[in-house]
Amino acid sequence: MSSDLIHLHQPLDPEFNQPPVLDPQTFRREPEVFQDIRIRPFTPVVGGIVEGFQLNEGEQVSDAVREFLYQALLKYGFLSFVPGSVNASTFEHFSHLFGSPRFAGNPQAPRTGSGEMNAIDSSRKKTRTNYIWHIDQAYRPNPQKFTALHAVKAPGFGGETIFTDATAAYRLLDPTLAAWLDTLNIINNGDQMGLISMSYPEAELLFEARQKTPPLQVPLVRVHPETGVKQLFPCELYAQRVLGLPRIVSDHVLHIVFEYLRSPEVLAQYYWQDGATLIWDNRIVHHRGVFNYGGQERVLHRAVID
Ligand SMILES: O=C(O)CCC(=O)C(=O)O
Ligand SMILES: [Fe+2]
Numbered sequence: 001m002s003s004d005l006i007h008l009h010q011p012l013d014p015e016f017n018q019p020p021v022l023d024p025q026t027f028r029r030e031p032e033v034f035q036d037i038r039i040r041p042f043t044p045v046v047g048g049i050v051e052g053f054q055l056n057e058g059e060q061v062s063d064a065v066r067e068f069l070y071q072a073l074l075k076y077g078f079l080s081f082v083p084g085s086v087n088a089s090t091f092e093h094f095s096h097l098f099g100s101p102r103f104a105g106n107p108q109a110p111r112t113g114s115g116e117m118n119a120i121d122s123s124r125k126k127t128r129t130n131y132i133w134h135i136d137q138a139y140r141p142n143p144q145k146f147t148a149l150h151a152v153k154a155p156g157f158g159g160e161t162i163f164t165d166a167t168a169a170y171r172l173l174d175p176t177l178a179a180w181l182d183t184l185n186i187i188n189n190g191d192q193m194g195l196i197s198m199s200y201p202e203a204e205l206l207f208e209a210r211q212k213t214p215p216l217q218v219p220l221v222r223v224h225p226e227t228g229v230k231q232l233f234p235c236e237l238y239a240q241r242v243l244g245l246p247r248i249v250s251d252h253v254l255h256i257v258f259e260y261l262r263s264p265e266v267l268a269q270y271y272w273q274d275g276a277t278l279i280w281d282n283r284i285v286h287h288r289g290v291f292n293y294g295g296q297e298r299v300l301h302r303a304v305i306d
Pocket of ligand 1 (some may be wrong): 130131136147149155159161162265287288290302
């Protein structure tokens with residue numbers, strides 16, 4: 001019998017026989033303070049809770065505060081602002097602190113007020129694609145950097161928004177697997193789960209929308225242009241297949257990626273309250289809503305920010 005066979009009655013070295021774990025150096029445990037603003041971690045891995053920031057109508061925010069919040073967003077992946085920090089009339093100003101808002105609504109998510117904001121309104125919205133894991137607009141050539149939501153009406157129970165840190169999920173990969181995934185490209189298709197087909201009730205508008213968003217080739221591992229951090233890019237709403245692999249293998253690779261993205265270590269569950277505000281970096285996290293609030297009212301104003 002060959003001497004390199006290892007019998008099961010021999011012990012396994014724990015050092016080499018278990019999946020990788022997150023490097024504790026990447027954990028965020030210490031609160032950060034700047035002037036009156038305090039940010040504490042939402043989970044040890046992802047998200048920050050911002051307290052002591054308030055944006056009232058007509059007020060200005062200093063460049064230093066803006067830069068502090070911007071850098072925190074790049075670090076934490078999402079920031080939650082406690083109720084009262086921002087209100088419905090200052091939400092648009094809030095979104096300008098992080099970049100340039102652009103209108104990204106559709107007949108299902110109509111414009112709110114005067115500016116570029118749109119709304120997710122449980123009384124109007126028929127499509128449930130926001131309850132499938134995704135990165136906003138990942139099927140478009142220049143997807144937005146950030147998305148912000150402001151709760152005009154939070155449901156009394158349920159209706160959370162949940163996140164997975166797709167940069168931390170990448171760090172859970174075996175290095176050999178990570179090195180292979182780094183070389184692969186995927187096709188993202190905006191209509192993979194019917195988002196486009198269901199958003200446009202008229203054939204003409206649908207045709208136009210489809211023409212504008214053909215399937216797109218993108219890297220399976222995306223590098224954050226501002227931080228250089230790698231993100232697992234495939235999301236359940238848009239990822240169609242991995243290029244260069246047989247169909248079944250492609251499906252399995254996507255399943256493996258989705259499995260890593262569902263690791264409890266990298267997940268965060270955010271519960272809404274009236275007046276709360278949330279902003280996330282789509283180049284770090286994936287997100288989805290949770291549809292467990294029945295017929296309750298849930299109205300979130302939404303800004304798409306470049
Ligand atoms: O409904 C939610 O919680 C998620 C909303 C969402 O996907 C978005 O605003 O981009
Ligand atoms: Fe979204």
